[in-house]
Amino acid sequence: MDADFWIAADWGTTYLRAWMMSGATVVAELKSDRGMGKLRPADFEPALLELIEPWLAGRENVEVLVCGMVGARQGWIETPYMATPTAPGSPGAAVNAPVRDGRIEVRILPGLCQANPPDVMRGEETQIAGLVLEQPGYSGIVCLPGTHSKWVHLNTGIVQGFQTFMTGEVFELMSKGSVLRHSITDTGWDTEAFIFEFRATLANPASLWANFFSIRAQALLADTAPGVARARLSGMLVGAEFAAAGVAAADAPITIIGDEPLAIIYRDAFKLIGIEPSVVEAKKATLLGLCAARSTMKGDRT
Amino acid sequence: MDADFWIAADWGTTYLRAWMMSGATVVAELKSDRGMGKLRPADFEPALLELIEPWLAGRENVEVLVCGMVGARQGWIETPYMATPTAPGSPGAAVNAPVRDGRIEVRILPGLCQANPPDVMRGEETQIAGLVLEQPGYSGIVCLPGTHSKWVHLNTGIVQGFQTFMTGEVFELMSKGSVLRHSITDTGWDTEAFIFEFRATLANPASLWANFFSIRAQALLADTAPGVARARLSGMLVGAEFAAAGVAAADAPITIIGDEPLAIIYRDAFKLIGIEPSVVEAKKATLLGLCAARSTMKGDRT
Structure with a gap:
């Protein structure tokens, strides 16, 4: 098995996109229309597993790193906003999402906010x-x-x-x-x-x-x-x-x-x-x- | 019976409002949510009768004068637009709506249009x-x-x-x-x-x-x-x-x-x-x- 195996995901309001990665190389790619806009908090883990299940056979503790609206208040778990001015991408503030399945470890990246005029992005x-x-x-x-x-x-x-x-x-x-x-x-x-x-x-x-x-x-x-x-x-x-x-x-x-x-x-x-x-x-x-x-x-x- | 009996109506996209009139005096008033936006051409006469039925007992050829979106292309029958510059209200261009019920005679007033910039009203x-x-x-x-x-x-x-x-x-x-x-x-x-x-x-x-x-x-x-x-x-x-x-x-x-x-x-x-x-x-x-x-x-x- 590939020691540098992990899963990248972009989970927006409308779609969930996931990539099976080997280091920085994309091995496979899947897409689902179960965007965060249609899900309650308890739906996120099943929705993710439904999509990436084929990639998990025989594995455990697979690293899943996710960005997007999945970290919003109405999402899986709320992640913080990093305030501008800031470097984009502050993985130190990523939040572990609660999962039951031992095959995955999910971390969601924070968003960005600006105080005045008020604005946000994820x-x-x-x-x-x-x-x-x-x-x-x-x-x-x-x-x-x-x-x-x-x-x-x-x-x-x-x-x-x-x-x-x-x-x-x-x-x-x-x-x-x-x-x-x-x-x-x-x-x-x-x-x-x-x-x-x-x-x-x-x-x-x-x-x-x-x-x-x-x-x-x-x-x-x-x-x-x-x-x-x-x-x-x-x-x-x-x-x-x-x-x-x-x-x-x-x-x-x-x-x-x-x-x-x-x-x-x-x-x-x-x-x-x-x-x-x-x-x-x-x-x-x-x-x-x-x-x-x-x-x-x-x-x-x- | 009142010789100067007629019915005034304002039939917009969302509502139909009707007034029982004696000359210029309002005798009664009714409102329905059967706006033209929800109706096909064949629905208009029944929708009107449903509302004003109580006013028609023992009458015939009651004059019903209507303004509004009811005269649009998607309405009961299309009435013309009078082009600006023009006096507002040009009843000469009113159109008789097709009715089966002998108790009513329905006329729909025209709208206004402007060629440049293009604009319309009804x-x-x-x-x-x-x-x-x-x-x-x-x-x-x-x-x-x-x-x-x-x-x-x-x-x-x-x-x-x-x-x-x-x-x-x-x-x-x-x-x-x-x-x-x-x-x-x-x-x-x-x-x-x-x-x-x-x-x-x-x-x-x-x-x-x-x-x-x-x-x-x-x-x-x-x-x-x-x-x-x-x-x-x-x-x-x-x-x-x-x-x-x-x-x-x-x-x-x-x-x-x-x-x-x-x-x-x-x-x-x-x-x-x-x-x-x-x-x-x-x-x-x-x-x-x-x-x-x-x-x-x-x-x-x-």
């Missing part, structure tokens, strides 16, 4: 730690687009502060739950419509609130091609996010941590304002961050 | 017609707060243009469907929190997108009194609406058509920026508008 700090592992002393902005987009300011590898934008969640709510749902298709995209609304909202964020309903009215009064309404709403919301993040005034390097298609939509939006960001795949950043945390913990213990 | 035009009936030649802004708030510009009784804001709908979606639901109580209100966020967003609308998530983070990191989160979100959204409406720069008279508590929240928000609006009760405006439309139709016919 999971993204591990991705940022992965970026800093690859680019020691990173200074600049890290943009992590998603349900709750995070914009994180780092100076020489230290997180100075961050902002959360509910862009993805508001997009889902408005496109599926509001009157706009009658006009917004599930698929389809119109790049020109996105660019137009992104630029307009970035230039005049106050206009945002007046423009939402025009998506519905335009569809009622004129024939619009499929995908136009969807791209218009997205352009408005991403434009509002960029305006609020004050990115146009920033001259720091920008790195996007994310996956397609969102990472590409954001990268192209940055290009529209003359910024060429780097893009790091989310899974890669998460795994690097979990490996870094594990190394530190092993170092701590020796 | 129901509010009748309330505005009611206001103009009471204040002939009204010039100024009419603000109708609600699920979809409308801000309407009138000059000598003519609607010049209008803007729709999805403030009420986004408030409902975010407070009940987003991560903020964990922090927002169903009731409770903190006036100071509302005022703070209203002023902050009005002064700097770009900040809106950065502030939503702070409602959740503040609740996680600090104890906040019940009602604070609810009032904060409302203050942000109403502030964004006022900023987008450009109201601070307006020096026209402002009339709010609405009901408590929303009409009072908006009135107090206007007062914060030094504006003292008039407030007209929504039901009163609707009934006046329906009476005005009926008078015009009777005049048209003779």
Whole structure:
């Protein structure tokens, strides 16, 4: 058996992703839709075992290192928030989750918080730690687009502060739950419509609130091609996010941590304002961050 | 029997309200939650009869005059939109709804549309017609707060243009469907929190997108009194609406058509920026508008 066998996991609100690891190498990968948002505290251990059972045959005390919303108050067990300014990834504050099965030992990493303005994150700090592992002393902005987009300011590898934008969640709510749902298709995209609304909202964020309903009215009064309404709403919301993040005034390097298609939509939006960001795949950043945390913990213990 | 017997109705997305009328006098009033949003075309006549049946005994050809979303494409029968600039309330374009029951004759009033920027309304035009009936030649802004708030510009009784804001709908979606639901109580209100966020967003609308998530983070990191989160979100959204409406720069008279508590929240928000609006009760405006439309139709016919 592999002496350096362990399990890395990213347990968010919607999904649980697990990787069978040999040192820093991924041996296998599994995914479940039993995100923390659907689970009560007693459900977490069974949900994890259900996914990783095939990897545990004949083993005991397998190290499982987890990041994400699983450490929230409504999660498996609450882990602390490390206050900014701080280095991302502080495995010393990891919390042991209560388990009955002797085959696993589960540790959950802490999140990050900022006192003023109040903000919190769980999971993204591990991705940022992965970026800093690859680019020691990173200074600049890290943009992590998603349900709750995070914009994180780092100076020489230290997180100075961050902002959360509910862009993805508001997009889902408005496109599926509001009157706009009658006009917004599930698929389809119109790049020109996105660019137009992104630029307009970035230039005049106050206009945002007046423009939402025009998506519905335009569809009622004129024939619009499929995908136009969807791209218009997205352009408005991403434009509002960029305006609020004050990115146009920033001259720091920008790195996007994310996956397609969102990472590409954001990268192209940055290009529209003359910024060429780097893009790091989310899974890669998460795994690097979990490996870094594990190394530190092993170092701590020796 | 009363020779001037008729039925007035306001049939919106959520509710159907009907009034038994004798000329311009309300004799009785009924309300049903069978809004047009829940009905297919064939359901409208039964839903109406279910409500007003008690008023129809021994009558035939009772005039029923209806305004609201019932005239939308997904409604009973589609009525046209009158294009701005136009006088509010154009009963000549009313459409007869198909009915089987000989006791009723149903006419649905048209809506209003604006080509650029694209916008539409159904129901509010009748309330505005009611206001103009009471204040002939009204010039100024009419603000109708609600699920979809409308801000309407009138000059000598003519609607010049209008803007729709999805403030009420986004408030409902975010407070009940987003991560903020964990922090927002169903009731409770903190006036100071509302005022703070209203002023902050009005002064700097770009900040809106950065502030939503702070409602959740503040609740996680600090104890906040019940009602604070609810009032904060409302203050942000109403502030964004006022900023987008450009109201601070307006020096026209402002009339709010609405009901408590929303009409009072908006009135107090206007007062914060030094504006003292008039407030007209929504039901009163609707009934006046329906009476005005009926008078015009009777005049048209003779």
